[in-house]
Amino acid sequence: MSKRSKRPGRAARDVHAVIREQAAHLKATPGLQISDADEYPEAGALLHAARQRVESSIPSAVHFKGRRYWIRVRLALQLEVFDAPGAAEPLLVGATVTHEGFGHAPGH
Numbered sequence: 001m002s003k004r005s006k007r008p009g010r011a012a013r014d015v016h017a018v019i020r021e022q023a024a025h026l027k028a029t030p031g032l033q034i035s036d037a038d039e040y041p042e043a044g045a046l047l048h049a050a051r052q053r054v055e056s057s058i059p060s061a062v063h064f065k066g067r068r069y070w071i072r073v074r075l076a077l078q079l080e081v082f083d084a085p086g087a088a089e090p091l092l093v094g095a096t097v098t099h100e101g102f103g104h105a106p107g108h
Helices: 015-028 041-056
Strands: 061-064 067-070 076-081 092-097
Touching: 015 041, 015 092, 041 076, 041 092
Parallel strands: none
Antiparallel strands: 061 067, 076 092
16 A cells, blocks of 8 residues: 655546546647657557557567568557547557667577
């Protein structure tokens, strides 16, 4: 059990409620807009966690017709994060381009 904060206004926030608030604010902005994750830290952290999960699932090799080939992947992602399996509209939408490679580590 965590201690109560002695500072007013420092009570633990429900991170999921904060994400919903930030998502609502982002959706209310007109048109396509680029927002810095630093402006919306909780929503940014959720999108970052989704990106990390995708990156960690990238294989280092593929088998094709009896032979193994090694693959290296760079990503350009459009992420849509839903808050429920039956949700028709994503809670958050994000995009990222990486210059970092994933999968096989060449020359090892």
